[in-house]
Amino acid sequence: xxxxxxxxxxxxxxxxxxxxxxxxxxxxxxxxxxxxxxxxxxxxxxxxxxxxxxxxxxxxxxxxxxxxxxxxxxxxxxxxxxxxxxxxxxxxxxxxxxxxxxxxxxxxxxxxxxxxxxxxxxxxxxxxxxxxxxxxxxxxxxxxxxxxxxxxxxxxxxxxxxxxxxxxxxxxxxxxxxxxxxxxxxxxxxxxxxxxxxxxxxxxxxxxxxxxxxxxxxxxxxxxxxxxxxxxxxxxxxxxxxxxxxxxxxxxxxxxxxxxxxxxxxxxxxxxxxxxxxxxxxxxxxxxxxxxxxxxxxxxxxxxxxxxxxxxxxxxxxxxxx
Numbered sequence: 370x371x372x373x374x375x376x377x378x379x380x381x382x383x384x385x386x387x388x389x390x391x392x393x394x395x396x397x398x399x400x401x402x403x404x405x406x407x408x409x410x411x412x413x414x415x416x417x418x419x420x421x422x423x424x425x426x427x428x429x430x431x432x433x434x435x436x437x438x439x440x441x442x443x444x445x446x447x448x449x450x451x452x453x454x455x456x457x458x459x460x461x462x463x464x465x466x467x468x469x470x471x472x473x474x475x476x477x478x479x480x481x482x483x484x485x486x487x488x489x490x491x492x493x494x495x496x497x498x499x500x501x502x503x504x505x506x507x508x509x510x511x512x513x514x515x516x517x518x519x520x521x522x523x524x525x526x527x528x529x530x531x532x533x534x535x536x537x538x539x540x541x542x543x544x545x546x547x548x549x550x551x552x553x554x555x556x557x558x559x560x561x562x563x564x565x566x567x568x569x570x571x572x573x574x575x576x577x578x579x580x581x582x583x584x585x586x587x588x589x590x591x592x593x594x595x596x597x598x599x600x601x602x603x604x605x606x607x608x609x610x611x612x613x614x615x616x617x618x619x620x621x622x623x624x625x626x627x628x629x630x631x632x633x634x635x636x637x638x639x640x641x642x643x644x645x646x647x648x649x650x651x652x653x654x655x656x657x658x659x660x661x662x663x664x665x666x667x668x669x670x671x672x673x674x675x676x677x678x679x680x681x682x683x684x685x686x687x688x689x690x691x
Contacts, residue, residue: 407431414445414448418455429460437467441479443479446552447552453486456490457490460490482552485555492529492530495560501560502525505521509571509572510573514573519587520587523591524591526568526634526638527591527594529560532556548603550604562630565637565641568634578650581642585657588639591635592639592668593665593666615629616632620636620637621640636672643672644679654681658676673690677690
């Protein structure tokens, strides 16, 4: 930990004060300019849920000003992640602007942590407000497979980044903090919690080969983009155990996939769509398999191995994949 990442351990937290002192704080904050007071006093961010419970954080400008005073604190990062539900998109926008202004002064690790926190807030807000799948599923069931529908569907099925509190048993005394994943948990989730079963309950079995080819290619491209992002934030790797190995135990349908989420839905949907495509247009399915084989990502190579086991694939091509 560098000198630019002070933990501000001297600040009182809610567990350090009495109920009477809490009431004093409520009176003090409720009778003045919250933005100015929090910016000046700068109490521990562990007070977030307490102040929210007092209905003192209704102004979206309050949190960014308060957080800005703590950009250099690794402890503040952990407090924010634990209480990230209190942040709205408006707060995230202000926070990002203030972060940009201090980017050069911040330790690179802290800057990356704050960037990921802001991304989580935006992704969470979109997921909460849109309910995109429930708007799109009826159109799929009616057989509407326009380019606009496929584009929206690809966006829904593409995993988005979220952060959460790091489980305590991973933290050991003297543990080095070198990347964001050492500070908080990072995961990727599909919008609205869509599962493979949800998708195929709405996707028409009569969909044409060109439409299924288009969607498989769109999802493959989206998957590659997310994998590149996951590698960049250091939760994915082409060597050793990483997030996609945990999320996707099996590319093929298998009971060991039960209770897994994250990257699993998009991978399983791509795999099953490819299998359907192989029955409709072997030539196109083989072309996609060869593209998967040339990918830079191990998870896409696993899709190629899945496809190589299909009866429509020649032994020579299967051997090439292996």
